[in-house]
Amino acid sequence: MGFQFQPTTERLRLDIGYSADVWRSALERSTGESSSEAVIAAGVDGFTYTRLRSEANLKFPVETVDYMFGVNASYRKQYDSERAVAVRVRLSHISAHLADGYADSSGMLLARPFVYSREFCDIIAAYEWLAPNVRVYGGGTFLFTVKELPKPVGRLIPQAGIEWYHAIVLPVFAAYDIRLVRVGDATVPSHAVQLGILLGSRTPSLALSGYYYSGYSIHGMFFDRRDRYWALGVQVLF
Numbered sequence: 566m567g568f569q570f571q572p573t574t575e576r577l578r579l580d581i582g583y584s585a586d587v588w589r590s591a592l593e594r595s596t597g598e599s600s601s602e603a604v605i606a607a608g609v610d611g612f613t614y615t616r617l618r619s620e621a622n623l624k625f626p627v628e629t630v631d632y633m634f635g636v637n638a639s640y641r642k643q644y645d646s647e648r649a650v651a652v653r654v655r656l657s658h659i660s661a662h663l664a665d666g667y668a669d670s671s672g673m674l675l676a677r678p679f680v681y682s683r684e685f686c687d688i689i690a691a692y693e694w695l696a697p698n699v700r701v702y703g704g705g706t707f708l709f710t711v712k713e714l715p716k717p718v719g720r721l722i723p724q725a726g727i728e729w730y731h732a733i734v735l736p737v738f739a740a741y742d743i744r745l746v747r748v749g750d751a752t753v754p755s756h757a758v759q760l761g762i763l764l765g766s767r768t769p770s771l772a773l774s775g776y777y778y779s780g781y782s783i784h785g786m787f788f789d790r791r792d793r794y795w796a797l798g799v800q801v802l803f
Contacts, residue, residue, distance in 0.1 A: 567800030582612030626666025661785025681785035719747030755780025
């Protein structure tokens with residue numbers, strides 16, 4: 566749960582959501598002879614991604630909201646104190662909607678809304694180096710149901726990234742994610758970079774970070790528009 570303020574575009578991104586395991590089972594357990602262990606889990610997801618406009622007197626009219634919910638399954642195997650691998654499969658639905666903050670003074674929306682609804686499956690595999698706290702991952706998203714849109718979109722979205730975490734004076738983290746998104750005849754890389762610190766070593770904790778994004782908008786109502794912005798963010802991690 567958190568927000569990212571974009572000073573160059575005078576907008577605010579508000580994310581609220583949670584991914585929770587509802588079932589977990591240990592397939593292997595560490596013993597005195599071996600430190601190898603493996604866990605399989607299944608869970609549920611629910612998220613909203615909201616774009617707001619920043620105005621005077623701390624007013625933030627809501628322009629658009631994306632709703633996502635689904636289920637997931639994951640497997641993680643830790644070989645020793647230094648290495649681990651993990652795989653996650655997610656089945657989800659997402660829809661997007663314009664809101665009253667994207668209307669003029671007469672109440673007319675500034676753009677014609679359309680039905681944005683899709684079902685998708687994403688598969689991500691990761692390799693972790695536990696001592697330096699580095700994780701690299703790769704995979705992709707396959708859209709198996711897409712409502713007809715003003716422009717056609719690619720059904721396959723490849724994805725890769727790297728994450729790093731280290732406790733100095735305060736816990737510091739950094740992450741980079743890239744996805745290849747096709748809209749119409751153009752395939753554009755979407756870059757997301759985040760760098761921040763954690764206040765508190767236990768959950769819930771507070772993350773303060775800087776954020777950079779470049780690529781097609783993450784919001785379905787603006788799926789064919791390109792965004793590029795810097796942001797300052799606060800997140801509550803559960």
